[in-house]
Amino acid sequence: MPTPMERIVLAGRPQGSPTEADFRHEHTELRDPAEKEVAVETLYLSLDPYMRGRMDDAKSYAKPVDIGATMEGGTVGRVIATGSDRFAVGDLVVGQFGWATHGVLPANQVRKAATDYAPPSASLGVLGMPGFTGWYGLTELGRPKKGETLVVGAATGPVGQMVGQLGKALGMYVVGVAGGADKCRFAVEELGFDMCVDHRAQADTQAMRVALAEACPDGIDVYYENVGGKVLEAVMGLMNPFGRIPVCGMVAYYNLGGLGMGDAPGPNLLPRMWRTILVNKLNVHGFIIMDHWERYGDFLAEVGPMVKDGRIKYREDITEGLANAPAAFMAMLKGENFGKTVVQVAEDAA
Structure with a gap:
């Protein structure tokens, strides 16, 4: 007997911020897996900012x-x-099965969930792609040194949580940037950041620059870029010579259209930014974590035990029900999530 399933499909290309009309909830049937394939029932779905880019029909590192x-x-x-x-039937696995209650993928595109260290949902966040992204970007591209100053954009998101805590473990002075007093308090009191700047309390780039200058009296050596916007604009004038900027994301620009390549409001800051990179001899390194997946085992071996024993803490923002995924996704793009955005699609009968 065929297995009924549900899925959320892309109904239209967003013009700016996505709306409910850009998604459609469908009922269909799951096909049987062929040789060397596996079929799963989805328990948890990860929602991540990169998905906004996949909604645009624009050239990028992956097809829309x-x-x-x-x-x-x-x-x-x-x-x-x-x-x-x-x-085997019953295994808990991670894969790109999509916004659906069930899915089928080739077995070589699936891995076992890291349940030796944390509950299953953590394999989508702290021990999944976001946590791995934070670890790789900081340790490989940020080249952190004890005593240096690290600034982390989107500090309480799943990538930022990892970056900041690893920075502290390495002896860095860590300043987070987050949206709202509650998030900043969490970054300092729970995650162990030294300081956190509330970007929502800063009226403009100049106010952001003043707040960051006060929080970083010795300048900034590493800026982990997740957001763009006024945070990036403020940071650039505070970077120390030979500073490093791993470029992971730019969520402030995603709803401009064309993968953030639409017309941004305000003056053209590119000449000033380009000159700053030159005269301060900065290393600005964009990366896509899919290009480095062979390092995931190294990440898990190092960070898994830190998560298990509580040295690395994490927070999840869980929404129940596949039908609510579009609303949770749109809220995340506005910064309304608190922690890793996850949809619980089904209860685990096991």
């Missing part, structure tokens, strides 16, 4: 989601049928 296709996304699910000897 087609109109009428299932929205792309990482999930944790339990194997319900398998055509591969790599996985």
